[in-house]
Amino acid sequence: MTSIPAPIRPRRVLPGFSLTMGITLLYLTFIVLIPVLALVLRGAEIGPERFWAIVTAPRALAAFRVTLTAALIATIFNALYGLLMAWVLVRYEFPGKRVLDALMDVPFALPTAVAGLSLTALFSANGWFGAVLEPAGISIVYTIWGVALAMAFTSVPFVVRSVQPVLEQLDPALEQAAVTLGARPWTIFRRVVFPAILPSYLAGCTIAFARSLGEFGAIVFIAGNLPFRTEIAALLAYIRLEEYDYTGASAIALVLLLFALLLLGVSNLLQARAMRYRGNRP
Secondary structure, eight states: OOOOOOOOOOOOSSOOHHHHHHHHHHHHIIIIIHHHHHHHHHHHHHOHHHHHHHHTSHHHHHHHHHHHHHHHHHHHHHHHHHHHHHHHHHHOOOTTHHHHHHHTTHHHHSOHHHHHHHHHHHHSTTSTTHHHHGGGTOOOTTSHHHHHHHHHHHHHHHHHHHHHHHHHHSOHHHHHHHHHTTOOHHHHIIIIIHHHHHHHHHHHHHHHHHHHHTOOTTHHHHHTTOTTTTOOHHHHHHHHHHTTOHHHHHHHHHHHHHHHHHHHHHHHHHHHHHHHHHHHOO
């Protein structure tokens, strides 16, 4: 009678599930959940009437309007430019491609204050670009367009890096089959490529929008921080802190947090529907 050898378990590089999950949840709790919970509790202490009075004050409403408008402009730009840049980096070979690919990550590595100073120097009246735009009546610095420009600079990599790997993994046979059926390039992109990248594309655009809502360092220099004109919500919360108005700062920050959570929820819903749509297609 032969004995059956005991199965040999492969050695794991990382610890087991329990330990790794515990470390992950512990890190998430201390870094993300506790600060968010503290902000929510701080906002709950204000009371609904006081909270509503703070967030509906004329200056606060103007700051929210400027923030949302500029973030929307930046996201529309990033949605178009980010998709185009991802397409160029994946579908074409040209000298300097690796350099261009690396430059896409510069906004991640560059301090946002440095980005704001650089953009202000370039688009001011005596800057390289401002010297051409100002005589034509186009003002960027100290306008909402400057706010949107700073937001777009810091958030465009999210769209590029979300779409790029999906394009790289897309099976070329799908497009070749469409070509054999007589489909034109635009039809192939609209019916084959774009539905495949849509979930990642929506995720990248949503994260870019959320990143724009929370941007601060790159905006304070180029915006001029003019109340009712270029003052963003994050800056108004910072001003309230400098005034020792912790209640006002907490209320404004809580509204921004709610915007971000709502945005992420909508993003997940859109991605789920897009993936379900792809799964139901023949």
